[in-house]
Amino acid sequence: MIQEIQLRIPLKDEAQTDILLLKAAQYLNIPKQEITGVKILRKSIDARKPKIIFNYKVAVYIKEPMPKTSEYDFHYKDVSKAKPIHIIGFGPAGMYAALRCIELGFKPIVLERGKNVQDRRRDLKAINQDHFVNEDSNYCFGEGGAGTYSDGKLYTRSLKRGDVRRIFENFVYHGATEKILQDAHPHIGTNKLPKIIKNIRENIIHYGGEVHFETRVVDFSIKNNKIEALQLQNGDELVTERVILATGHSARDIYYLLNNKNIAIESKSFAMGVRVEHPQHIIDSIQYHCSGERHELLPPAAYSLVQQVNERGVYSFCMCPGGFIVPAATANGEVVVNGMSPSKRNNKFANSGIVVEINADKDLRKYEQFGVLKGLEFQKDLERLAFTAGGRSQVAPAQRLTDFVEGNLSSTLNETSYQPGLQSAPLHSLLPKLIGSRLRKGFESFGQKMKGYYTEEANIVGVESRTSSPVSIPRKETLQHPQITNLYPCGEGGGYAGGIVSAAMDGERCAEAAIIGL
DSSP: OEEEEEEEEEGGGTTSTTHHHHHHHHHHTSOGGGEEEEEEEEEEEEOSSSSOEEEEEEEEEESSOOOSSOSOOOOOOOOTTSOEEEEEOOSHHHHHHHHHHHHTTOEEEEEOSSOOHHHHHHHHHIIIIIOOOBTTBSSSSSTTGGGTTSOOBOOOSOTTSSOHHHHHHHHHHTTOOGGGGTBSSOBOOTTTHHHHHHHHHHHHHHTTOEEESSOOEEEEEEETTEEEEEEETTSOEEEOSOEEEOOOTTOHHHHHHHHHTTOOOEEOOEEEEEEEEEEHHHHHHHHHTOSSSOOTTSOOOOOOOEEEETTEEEEEEEEETTOEEEEOOSSTTOOOEEEEOOTTOOSSEEEEEEEEEEOTTTSOGGGGGGGGGHHHHHHHHHHHHHHHHTTSSSOEEEEEHHHHHHTOOOSSOOOOSOTTOEEEOOHHHHSOHHHHHHHHHHHHHHHHHSTTOSOTTOEEEEEEOOSSOSEEOOOOTTSSOSSOTTEEEOHHHHTSOSSHHHHHHHHHHHHHHHTTTO
8 A cells, every 4th residue: 555645744753764654654644564565655845833844744664665666658769760840949848859750650850950068068168267258159059959058957837737746757768866756846956957957968879769960940941931941051951841940048059040931920018127135044043943054954044035016026046056157148248147056055045036027018119110029138238238248258246135125335245156156246326227127126125034144245247138039930830830730839948947857847748739630
């Protein structure tokens, strides 16, 4: 017999040997000898009160063996001679689309503008040390997409879009720890993701798929509302039957291409702001009600904040406990910041995006001349402003949190994890009013919700501008573009995902749709 139960374990008991077995026996009122195994299904921490509790959802196996293998089985097969499906982009959506194609008996041919994970490292080093951005290989573009070197968070609210567990199990199949199957807010870590992504690529190739790096699609040959061929930057042309477009939220050239060819795209609301960085011990002390170092069994504390300010949401985004701020620009002449964490989350800083909702219909009237690309142009202007304010390199403009709210230029800045460096700048006056004024009120509110959060020991760093795309690519219920019958917009770039897991689920759905009738 198997019974699923909820257990609450106080922090003081968490390290006790066989505590889950003992608590399960007590809960079920049976001898512990009758329990053959306890499998953790979900684990979270309740730190709302000083008495911290670990919440567990467990499956208790009573007088029967606990299975050693996953209930998920991925049936990959040789597709080397099967019908091809072209996939543009090798981020989470593109990777999972390719894997699903193989399961369904079709050959994925992946075209990725960037480099593989290993070669990509050199270009990231060039951004951090030499302040040079390779427009095809950076923190956003390359094998694994933007998630590879910017965190690996697997938390998602998109529970109705597909089988979340299947996505997690496939990560485990390719080398991720089973811990991601248990944690309420699972996280792989930037240091571990590259190996997993390499395993996925090698698996795709092993079963007959193709993955082509440094292969940028620059045009489509269209006839009778169908893409007949893909034009590559090197001059080659690839004849195609089905195209899954999984280029991510920063592939601006694709939006321009579609718009120039009168292929329907749409403007959409998005969010922009700054990244705030605190010493991790401050966030720990607030969240865990402690002074000094947190308990050794507690992970670095995270937070989630939201406030309505003048009819727009101001909220935390991609919070990275024990993490780093990284330069996420995709072109020279712009500064963009993002956050990441290693698997142990053992850096001494905590950082998070704090962003303001931008309503595409109401907030961008000065950009109406750009039509559906108005949000994109606004985004670009903010990134160029950050580039100039930082000194025209990848040095980022920054300000102490208290100075930003009070309208003062910071004479000095706090230590930072941002490797290219910081330059003091009056972000309170430089940021557009629709963002800056709401951020200032938002930070004041956050300081009231989390006593100690509003502190001069925190920096704000600009700009956090790539939370999502300001453009979406429409599609029908069949997941086809309404004009181009064999084009399947996918993932964050299409406007159908908001992170690794939701993008992966959308990739699978697009693969399933693209094979119909092929």
